[in-house]
Amino acid sequence: MDANLTRSDVSARWDEEIVPQLVEYIKIPNKSPMFDKDWAAHGFMDQAVAQLSGWAKTKAIEGMTVEVVRLEGRTPLIFIDIPASKDAKSGDDCVLLYGHLDKQPEMTGWAEHLGPWKPVIEGDKLYGRGGADDGYAIFGSLAAILALKAQKTPHARCVVLIEACEESGSYDLPYYVDHLAARIGKPSLIVCLDSGCGNYDQLWLTTSLRGLTGGNLTVRVLEEGVHSGDASGVVASSFRILRKILSRLEDQDTGKIVPREFQVEIPAQRIEQAKQAAKVLGDAVYSKFPWVEGMQPISRDDAELVLNRTWRPALAITGVGGIPALDSAGNVLRPFTAVKLSLRVPPTLDAVKAGAELKALLEKDPPYGAKVTFDLEKAGSGWNAPALAPWLEQSVDAASKEFFGPPPAYMGEGGSIPFMGMLGEKFPGAQFLITGVLGPHSNAHGPNEFIHIPTGKRVSMCVAKVIADHYVASVAGLTRGVAATHAHTVKGGDGCCD
Numbered sequence: 001m002d003a004n005l006t007r008s009d010v011s012a013r014w015d016e017e018i019v020p021q022l023v024e025y026i027k028i029p030n031k032s033p034m035f036d037k038d039w040a041a042h043g044f045m046d047q048a049v050a051q052l053s054g055w056a057k058t059k060a061i062e063g064m065t066v067e068v069v070r071l072e073g074r075t076p077l078i079f080i081d082i083p084a085s086k087d088a089k090s091g092d093d094c095v096l097l098y099g100h101l102d103k104q105p106e107m108t109g110w111a112e113h114l115g116p117w118k119p120v121i122e123g124d125k126l127y128g129r130g131g132a133d134d135g136y137a138i139f140g141s142l143a144a145i146l147a148l149k150a151q152k153t154p155h156a157r158c159v160v161l162i163e164a165c166e167e168s169g170s171y172d173l174p175y176y177v178d179h180l181a182a183r184i185g186k187p188s189l190i191v192c193l194d195s196g197c198g199n200y201d202q203l204w205l206t207t208s209l210r211g212l213t214g215g216n217l218t219v220r221v222l223e224e225g226v227h228s229g230d231a232s233g234v235v236a237s238s239f240r241i242l243r244k245i246l247s248r249l250e251d252q253d254t255g256k257i258v259p260r261e262f263q264v265e266i267p268a269q270r271i272e273q274a275k276q277a278a279k280v281l282g283d284a285v286y287s288k289f290p291w292v293e294g295m296q297p298i299s300r301d302d303a304e305l306v307l308n309r310t311w312r313p314a315l316a317i318t319g320v321g322g323i324p325a326l327d328s329a330g331n332v333l334r335p336f337t338a339v340k341l342s343l344r345v346p347p348t349l350d351a352v353k354a355g356a357e358l359k360a361l362l363e364k365d366p367p368y369g370a371k372v373t374f375d376l377e378k379a380g381s382g383w384n385a386p387a388l389a390p391w392l393e394q395s396v397d398a399a400s401k402e403f404f405g406p407p408p409a410y411m412g413e414g415g416s417i418p419f420m421g422m423l424g425e426k427f428p429g430a431q432f433l434i435t436g437v438l439g440p441h442s443n444a445h446g447p448n449e450f451i452h453i454p455t456g457k458r459v460s461m462c463v464a465k466v467i468a469d470h471y472v473a474s475v476a477g478l479t480r481g482v483a484a485t486h487a488h489t490v491k492g493g494d495g496c497c498d
Helices: 003-026 044-057 131-151 173-179 238-249 268-281 302-310 351-363 390-403 418-426 453-475
Strands: 065-069 077-082 093-100 120-122 125-127 157-163 186-196 204-209 211-220 314-321 336-345 371-380 409-413 431-438 450-452
Touching: 003 044, 003 125, 003 131, 003 390, 003 453, 044 065, 044 077, 044 131, 077 131, 093 131, 093 418, 093 453, 131 157, 131 186, 131 431, 131 450, 131 453, 157 173, 173 418, 186 204, 186 418, 186 453, 204 268, 211 238, 211 314, 211 351, 238 336, 238 351, 268 302, 268 409, 302 409, 336 351, 351 371, 390 431, 390 453, 418 431, 431 453, 450 453
Parallel strands: 093 157, 093 186, 186 431, 204 409
Antiparallel strands: 065 077, 077 157, 120 125, 125 450, 204 431, 211 336, 211 371, 314 336
């Protein structure tokens, strides 16, 4: 593969086609089913599917088929099958490339001139919901393959899967993988473009993903609200009881998750990689966040912060119920307080088991006999990558140096991609290239989300390089693809970097 030709081909395609396509894609409010229960009736998901699959169909790739697969009652999936290059000697080997097209909800706090469905280009950044997370995946995947086609560089068969349920936990995807198992074949390399990068200066490989469990915790003390002057001191505040119950899970002074059931021993290699990533990033480990003035990170040890966000459990309260807005809060002792819990769990922890343990922990022995319920909404296990095969390690090293400059960096991610764990089970022996464009301040799921266009280009170039090297390794007998095996259905979870 000629790196200069790849660079010019991919860059031109991004400028002329992909960025304009992403502009149109951002305008579509195709929220994931968890955030739009009437997604089918609203039609935005179908609009996004039509746009992305329609663009793919215009690409002149010999033998390529582009199909929108629909299983009854489930979100649609784009399935693209690209035959191995003519005269290829890779047999039935296969590369599987994955992305998603559903989006997180709007979120508040966008800059006045920006908005979730309002694409705005400023310098190297394209603002708007879903461009980086990860609407670009289908475009980046095909751009890489088209660059190889332009040079007649041989490659194995490639399959592209673009799902529409990832931000809701990919609960539909296992059914599609089972349904399409015979057509997918035996991938020995799985490429996922839905992850993050520690900076925009080099290729970043995701080595692990935390799992997630969570749901709605409700503490009810009364059938209806009463005058606070009459009841306070007699009726325990539901908020105080809630605080006490949460302390069973989280140390309020340190944020550490208390029960040992939610912790694992961190592998030595991941600790060393965290230290190396911390050296590369320095204070960017924490300075990338929009701190209020005077706020400090919970530790000054950068490596510990990396491990905190990638391998240690952590709790976030992401929603609240039963509490009126400040401008309509009277002197009332409220009947209940409810919060939505998002508990990140270590990559190797069984999240389904953790969810059951979490429910038992929160509901047992309610103070004062209050009615305490925890409705489990999601439980998706994390993922710890298999060791890189020498050919892949050498390939990503060369790709990063060629198209970025510095060598690649390796780090876990704090978010979840439920699909990865499932694929690891279904396709044992496959190698993984998990990377992405979600770097500092890109703010996926939050306000002012953007995609850094130069990084999108470079990641596409690196994928082209790896696919080309995969073919060489395949012909040399260094890859091992197997047909899909049965795996447990993914339940719950959410998108990466949430």
